[in-house]
């Protein structure tokens with residue numbers, strides 16, 4: 001069963017507590033928290049404060065997607081606040097190798113995210129280390145965009161590389177994921193599905209179930 005990670009970017013912030021309670025009654029086990037700085041991506045939202053609040057109120061795994069330039073301090077703050085998985089875009093860090101090691105030294109899972117325009121081979125030397133590879137299926141920055149079908153091949157390539165080299169990462173997809181596009185990603189090898197608009201702009205439990213049964 002794929003892991004479903006509902007993206008809070010699409011949640012109704014005035015009903016966040018109730019929406020999280022609904023998610024807790026489903027088979028979704030992650031919550032996806034997008035952290036954006038208005039520089040690496042044009043949008044600004046969320047930070048370590050919301051991660052700390054979430055940690056106090058839910059046992060769901062906090063799957064933090066860090067879209068900020070020079071992410072070292074933000075990542076340390078989000079980890080201290082209770083983030084469980086810290087995924088960043090390697091091009092934002094001067095020393096991504098060291099950053100992965102530092103995240104893991106804290107007992108957290110480290111992930112790297114691939115923008116649609118960046119090949120897996122660009123960060124080939126990071127792949128043996130990481131716990132999660134996030135294949136962006138839209139350009140990062142906004143929810144509600146259309147899935148990029150060309151990224152399905154990248155998911156398949158990430159799976160192949162993992163098999164050929166005995167790597168251990170999960171393969172997560174993020175952007176425009178619904179039951180149809182999610183099926184394509186699972187077939188190609190993804191085992192973590194991030195979904196924002198699809199989950200929150202419909203009946204939450206039903207939408208999640210349609211993804212967990214893929």
Ligand SMILES: O=C(CO)[C@@H](O)[C@H](O)COP(=O)(O)O
Pocket residue numbers: 007008009010032034065138139140141142143144145174175176177194195196197198
């Ligand atoms: O990281 C991002 C966007 O940059 C995502 O996590 C979005 O929040 C996904 O939203 P949908 O495409 O599922 O609406």
Ligand SMILES: [Co+2]
Pocket residue numbers: 007032033034065174194
């Ligand atoms: Co995200």
